[in-house]
Amino acid sequence: MPLHIALVHFPTVNKAGDAVCTSVTNLDMHDLSRAATTYGVEGIWIVHPYEPQQRFLARVLRHWRDGWGAAYNPTRKEALARLEQVASLDDVVSRMSADSQARPLLVGTSARPAPNRISYGDLRHRLESNPDEPVLLVFGTGWGLHPDLLVDLDIMLDPIKGPGDWNHLSVRAAVGIILDRLRGSDRG
Amino acid sequence: MPLHIALVHFPTVNKAGDAVCTSVTNLDMHDLSRAATTYGVEGIWIVHPYEPQQRFLARVLRHWRDGWGAAYNPTRKEALARLEQVASLDDVVSRMSADSQARPLLVGTSARPAPNRISYGDLRHRLESNPDEPVLLVFGTGWGLHPDLLVDLDIMLDPIKGPGDWNHLSVRAAVGIILDRLRGSDRG
Numbered sequence: 001m002p003l004h005i006a007l008v009h010f011p012t013v014n015k016a017g018d019a020v021c022t023s024v025t026n027l028d029m030h031d032l033s034r035a036a037t038t039y040g041v042e043g044i045w046i047v048h049p050y051e052p053q054q055r056f057l058a059r060v061l062r063h064w065r066d067g068w069g070a071a072y073n074p075t076r077k078e079a080l081a082r083l084e085q086v087a088s089l090d091d092v093v094s095r096m097s098a099d100s101q102a103r104p105l106l107v108g109t110s111a112r113p114a115p116n117r118i119s120y121g122d123l124r125h126r127l128e129s130n131p132d133e134p135v136l137l138v139f140g141t142g143w144g145l146h147p148d149l150l151v152d153l154d155i156m157l158d159p160i161k162g163p164g165d166w167n168h169l170s171v172r173a174a175v176g177i178i179l180d181r182l183r184g185s186d187r188g
Numbered sequence: 189m190p191l192h193i194a195l196v197h198f199p200t201v202n203k204a205g206d207a208v209c210t211s212v213t214n215l216d217m218h219d220l221s222r223a224a225t226t227y228g229v230e231g232i233w234i235v236h237p238y239e240p241q242q243r244f245l246a247r248v249l250r251h252w253r254d255g256w257g258a259a260y261n262p263t264r265k266e267a268l269a270r271l272e273q274v275a276s277l278d279d280v281v282s283r284m285s286a287d288s289q290a291r292p293l294l295v296g297t298s299a300r301p302a303p304n305r306i307s308y309g310d311l312r313h314r315l316e317s318n319p320d321e322p323v324l325l326v327f328g329t330g331w332g333l334h335p336d337l338l339v340d341l342d343i344m345l346d347p348i349k350g351p352g353d354w355n356h357l358s359v360r361a362a363v364g365i366i367l368d369r370l371r372g373s374d375r376g
Contacts, residue, residue: 015261027215031358038357039350073203075356121376161373162227168263169226170219173364176357180365181375185349188309 002100002134003127003183004043005036005175006092009053011146019148022141024053026060031172033079039179044083045092045136057085089138089149096134104134106153109178110144111167114156120181123157127182137178139171190288190322191315191371192231193224193363194280197241199334207336210329212241214248219360221267227367232271233280233324245273277326277337284322292322294341297366298332299355302344308369311345315370325366327359 007028010021036044048054061080063069070077086092096104138153160167160177195216198209224232236242249268251257258265274280284292326341348355348365
């Protein structure tokens with residue numbers, strides 16, 4: 001079941017809608033990897049074009065994969081084993097396409113409704129009925145994915161909804177909730 | 189619908205099962221408040237007995253509620269408005285009991301199965317059919333809630349499950365997933 005997730009730091013938007021590049025966040029690596037491992041996600045891609053930020057990420061990864069952290073907390077080592085860092089979303093698509101001989105379906109996420117949408121039930125059904133189709137869920141940091149990137153995506157997942165209209169979730173919670181809706185067991 | 193959540197820093201256990209007191213984590217305040225506001229949770233209780241940690245938490249709260257952060261990001265101000273800090277779980281129970289004239293149902297959470305369990309469907313049904321019953325979901329930090337605290341709880345929620353057995357989620361993801369299972373709309 002080749003389901004992957006990407007966390008995009010550029011191009012994203014800030015509060016004013018300007019294109020920005022956000023900083024990597026240590027807890028995102030852990031939380032996304034742990035949720036991904038819980039829900040059988042094969043790859044976690046951290047997308048950041050800026051080399052010093054990539055070096056920071058690599059240093060944190062070394063601690064948990066090979067350094068003191070690997071012996072102290074083997075479950076974190078296991079979760080982070082499937083995390084990769086790349087410079088752009090195009091790089092993720094190239095790597096996934098080379099691995100599976102097919103371009104992945106690019107599914108965007110947003111707290112705002114988009115025109116070209118798929119429901120959780122429909123995507124869950126598609127994942128279950130096409131277990132060999134590579135699918136990439138794309139998450140934005142900051143105030144969300146930039147329109148220049150959105151046009152490259154195939155479809156958008158419905159926004160997450162609670163009982164009301166307020167839905168300003170952290171990306172760490174949103175990734176967990178979305179994976180649970182697509183892959184969770186005993187949810188009832 | 190008086191649903192509340194508590195994040196307990198003491199008594200919790202470390203990897204070896206010893207009783208420990210964990211540090212507060214800035215992102216927990218934001219992520220839990222944002223998930224709670226999305227899912228109509230009335231109160232978020234940060235449980236920490238250590239006064240310097242309470243002062244740190246109060247300082248961060250002031251920034252987002254009354255300081256520069258309140259104008260910069262009003263949605264964070266709104267989410268954090270329902271966060272309270274207390275020294276113990278007993279304090280939460282006293283405060284909730286005084287507010288609603290009834291002792292809340294204390295529902296624990298754990299990644300490990302407990303003897304006295306309730307499913308997500310059953311708790312969701314109970315929340316919907318008894319909208320006036322105060323309910324407190326109790327989350328642990330570190331390696332989970334200490335047995336001395338577990339004995340005071342009324343019932344435990346089932347562990348979260350994905351397709352496999354690995355379920356080492358962050359508390360930030362677990363709170364989001366559990367609230368979505370209990371209160372989410374359009375999950376299908």
